[in-house]
Amino acid sequence: MDISININTKNIIGVWSLQSFVITDENNLSKNWGDNVHGTLIYTESGHMSISINRQLVSTDNEFKDIYDAILSYAGIYQINGDKIIHTVTESSNPARIGQDQVRHAKLDNGHLVLSSGKESFGVARLVWAKLK
Amino acid sequence: MKKNIVLVSLLILNAFSCASKPNRQTAQSVDSEASDNQPTSANDCGGLKPNDLTIWTLQKMANDKKIDTLNCLFNHKSIAITKLPVGYAAGTAARVFDRPILSGPTGFAWKGKIFFPSEDPTISKGLNRIRHHLGRYKPTASFVTKLVPSHALVEGQIDSGKPIVVLNYTDPVSENDYAVEGLLNKIQVYDLMVPVPGKNGDIYIGKTWRGQYNKKTKVFNVYNPDELTAWFFLDFSQAALNEQEDRQVDKSEDEVYIKVLPIIKKEQIQQMNYNY
Numbered sequence: 001m002d003i004s005i006n007i008n009t010k011n012i013i014g015v016w017s018l019q020s021f022v023i024t025d026e027n028n029l030s031k032n033w034g035d036n037v038h039g040t041l042i043y044t045e046s047g048h049m050s051i052s053i054n055r056q057l058v059s060t061d062n063e064f065k066d067i068y069d070a071i072l073s074y075a076g077i078y079q080i081n082g083d084k085i086i087h088t089v090t091e092s093s094n095p096a097r098i099g100q101d102q103v104r105h106a107k108l109d110n111g112h113l114v115l116s117s118g119k120e121s122f123g124v125a126r127l128v129w130a131k132l133k
Numbered sequence: 134m135k136k137n138i139v140l141v142s143l144l145i146l147n148a149f150s151c152a153s154k155p156n157r158q159t160a161q162s163v164d165s166e167a168s169d170n171q172p173t174s175a176n177d178c179g180g181l182k183p184n185d186l187t188i189w190t191l192q193k194m195a196n197d198k199k200i201d202t203l204n205c206l207f208n209h210k211s212i213a214i215t216k217l218p219v220g221y222a223a224g225t226a227a228r229v230f231d232r233p234i235l236s237g238p239t240g241f242a243w244k245g246k247i248f249f250p251s252e253d254p255t256i257s258k259g260l261n262r263i264r265h266h267l268g269r270y271k272p273t274a275s276f277v278t279k280l281v282p283s284h285a286l287v288e289g290q291i292d293s294g295k296p297i298v299v300l301n302y303t304d305p306v307s308e309n310d311y312a313v314e315g316l317l318n319k320i321q322v323y324d325l326m327v328p329v330p331g332k333n334g335d336i337y338i339g340k341t342w343r344g345q346y347n348k349k350t351k352v353f354n355v356y357n358p359d360e361l362t363a364w365f366f367l368d369f370s371q372a373a374l375n376e377q378e379d380r381q382v383d384k385s386e387d388e389v390y391i392k393v394l395p396i397i398k399k400e401q402i403q404q405m406n407y408n409y
Binding site: 009045046047048076077078079080081086088090098099100101102103 | 233234235236237238241242264265266267268311312313315316319320343
């Protein structure tokens with residue numbers, strides 16, 4: 001039986017391991033963010049959060065871009081607003097994100113934390129996380 | 134031209150006590166000049182009747198992108214005051230840009246400010262009423278505030294002779310080391326606000342900018358004077374505080390109130406050495 005639970009501070013605090021990172025484009029086509037994707041998401045009781053994701057390098061002629069494209073990380077604070085969790089970024093692998101809010105629709109499905117972006121230029125990102133014991 | 138430069142200085146924080154029972158101080162120290170309370174025309178600023186304004190109608194204006202009307206009120210309908218407000222204020226806010234920026238501490242998690250009484254009625258400090266991530270609203274994120282006759286950020290916009298209230302969060306911002314205070318140390322903001330006539334008395338219309346404070350030079354650089362982070366609106370009246378409680382899902386018991394507001398002493402004010 002599928003069980004979906006609304007998020008709250010108590011049930012998201014902890015360390016989460018990335019299970020899947022899927023992007024669905026405007027044509028409803030889905031694909032993984034990359035190969036061998038792995039990541040860690042941390043929510044603390046103090047209100048801080050940190051997310052770090054890597055994927056396998058894809059080699060092109062631009063090594064720096066290859067490395068940059070294989071990293072997705074930021075840290076900051078989080079606040080829950082209904083079914084959304086807002087990450088306000090204070091440090092990031094992309095400095096342009098600093099000061100911005102990353103708004104994610106969030107729910108707990110069968111014990112997994114599911115975070116979805118809104119419609120972005122690339123489509124909608126859906127990340128599934130499992131809590132580490 | 135120092136349009137994007139704001140000078141500020143340090144403040145030694147004052148200890149205060151918190152209580153869980155609501156015991157708000159709502160005394161208003163606004164010293165309005167009666168002759169300035171009446172707008173030149175009730176139909177100015179988009180046909181509004183200023184005395185019907187509330188912080189919720191102003192928030193709706195901002196959300197409806199009626200920025201010209203808000204700027205008209207901000208620039209031309211402010212009241213000449215000689216004292217900073219004192220006490221708890223109910224607040225509403227609206228983000229300016231579609232790209233989310235600081236929507237928690239300047240938006241959904243924010244419900245107003247607290248201005249402390251001071252031995253100098255033109256310089257004081259205060260705190261914001263921000264929802265702690267674990268649930269309750271708490272006095273958070275201190276600011277230094279001053280009533281100034283003019284300001285570079287609104288140079289040429291506000292009618293002459295109308296003072297402006299400055300709020301600087303940058304040094305220091307913390308009282309409790311909450312996560313949101315650490316955030317405001319890293320992602321720094323700066324506020325200006327002016328009072329206009331409202332339904333329950335004076336309402337403050339405020340603008341928030343992002344920037345960076347330099348502790349050595351005591352200069353606050355606003356990144357872009359033309360790019361606001363948020364509008365905010367304050368009402369210090371008991372009527373507005375009551376209406377806010379009625380409107381919000383979060384009732385009064387969900388807020389930690391300051392039992393007795395500390396008085397900012399002259400010795401502290403001297404240490405503030407406040408420029409703007």
